[in-house]
Amino acid sequence: MRSTYLKCVPYIETEKREISEEEKEKWKVEFKREYLKLFFDDKEIDDNKLLELPTEEMQRKIKEKMGMSLNNGHSRKVIPLKEVREYIEKGWEFVQGISSKEAIVRIPK
Numbered sequence: 576m577r578s579t580y581l582k583c584v585p586y587i588e589t590e591k592r593e594i595s596e597e598e599k600e601k602w603k604v605e606f607k608r609e610y611l612k613l614f615f616d617d618k619e620i621d622d623n624k625l626l627e628l629p630t631e632e633m634q635r636k637i638k639e640k641m642g643m644s645l646n647n648g649h650s651r652k653v654i655p656l657k658e659v660r661e662y663i664e665k666g667w668e669f670v671q672g673i674s675s676k677e678a679i680v681r682i683p684k
Contacts, residue, residue, distance in 0.1 A: 607633075614640045651681045 594602075604626060611620050614637050620626065625633060651670065654662060655677060662680045663669060670679040 611637075651679055653677055653679055 607626055608620065611625050611633070615623075615625065623636075625636065628636070652662075652667075653673065656672065656675070659669060659678050659680065666683055667680040668683050670681050672678045
């Protein structure tokens with residue numbers, strides 16, 4: 576009885592049970608593009624061929640882009656010495672102290 580039902584399933588169901596590999600790949604590319612749009616515009620995505628990058632490389636590019644937006648495109652920042660701990664906890668790297676009141680931090684590479 577089960578085998579007979581399984582033979583009939585393609586004719587009585589209105590939805591496909593499995594998605595083809597081609598369809599899966601199409602959805603992956605579309606998802607990647609939409610995700611990248613959170614950080615890059617369409618021109619950057621196409622010009623830099625970001626959709627073709629391996630996942631690790633794509634993540635690195637996103638981190639670079641996010642880092643540049645943290646400080647208006649500058650990689651270093653002068654802050655009061657008492658705020659150094661806060662910046663380090665947020666992921667910034669300590670570079671050096673300038674005086675007894677100020678220090679330089681940078682966005683991690």
